[in-house]
Amino acid sequence: MGDRTLNIADTSAQDVQLAPPDPRRRLIIIASIAVAAIAMLVVATPWVKRWANATVSVPFERIRTATVTRGDLVRDVSVQGRVVAAISPTLYATASGTITLHVDAGEQVMAGQVLATVESPELTNQLEQAETSLAQRKLELDRQRIDTRQQALEKRKAADLAEVAVVAARREMRRAEEAKELGVIPLIDYEMAADDLRNAELAYTHAIADADLHDERLAFELRASDFEVDAQELVVENLRRQVYDLSIMSPVNGIVGDLLVDQKAAVSRDTPAVMVVDLSRFEIDVMIPESYADDLAIGMDAQILAGGQRYDGQLVAVSPEVVNNQVASRVRFIGDSPNGLRQNQRLTTRILLAEHADVLMVQRGQFLDSGGGRLAYVVTEDRVAERRQIRTGARSLGAVEIIAGLEPGETIVVSNLDPFRGADTVLLTD
16 A cells, blocks of 8 residues: 555635734723713603602503693583473362362373263252242342332332322412402411411422332342342352363363272362373473582573484473482473474483683583592603692583693593592503
8 A cells, every 4th residue: 555645724824914903993892981971871861850759650541631732611410301281280170079080191182172070969959049049039029129129119109199299289378368468357267278378388398208218228129139140140150160170171182191089089179180291392400519509590501412413402490409318400402392292202411501602611520529620640752740839610420620730732640540549640551
């Protein structure tokens, strides 16, 4: 075997001679690192400062914010109202007796239609007796008129006879005067003729006076009798009205709401019998919280929401008493009312209590209750909520007036402030 030489390859061909490191490059790297550190320090300083100043942190997603603006604030109250008929009279029995119903509940009726009748034998009997008494008094008055004329005729007859006696006495007196002139009559006969004339004249004067006085007395008695007849006619008229009212009639067009008594039931006077509902006019019965009682006044504007539309209304009645922390009130539709309303239907009613023009306001929220209306947290650009004292004014359902402590454009926390625990500065984290 010949000699063989083993050659082992090395990496000498791949080796590269490196240049010595440049000291300037090292300085550049160190300078870059220093600049980056300074920049990070500048950026982190406010963030670190926030962490340093904030004693409480709250996730931003757990709060709700709103911006302070300027505008018109309408103070109102929204309540659920109950639709009632503006006219729903309850009809009563006008006398004691047995009632007969002529309609059923829910039946449509017209004004003047008889709904029920009360049978009252006692009242009917009183009317018959009064009518009989009236007829009797009229007969007595007619008889008295005949008697009056007869008595007047007798008195006038006596006066006429007295006048005839005067005429005869005067004729005898003239004959006695002629005989006296001729001297053919004794003096005593002449004086007797004169006495007879005077007696006849006195009798005639008294007969005329007696006839006149008798006429006055008879006329007075006739007037008294006339008054008695008139009084009896009033009694009869009143009883006729009561008997007529035994028929209970509907005062309006509508439907029978409720029958308050049973058929053929015995009722007493003023017993509720039938309720009629006029469906052409509706109003809203609302119960308003006691806290708004001092602000309520008759004539306030209202808005009624029905079928997705708003209708104008007006507050027309306010109860003077508070029951169960609520004030009973009534709202009336102004102008057109919605179609298809039903008794006792529930509708949302908004009553406009007051309007404040061009005021500073913010959305209403729970911060008013948790902060007592004197505390708010203003959110800065770096998401820090700073505590601030404020003063609030009028409140509506959606907004509250800011009197002092805030400026337009500032953003505040309007949600519950309890998580902030009264801290002066709160960090709002992502």
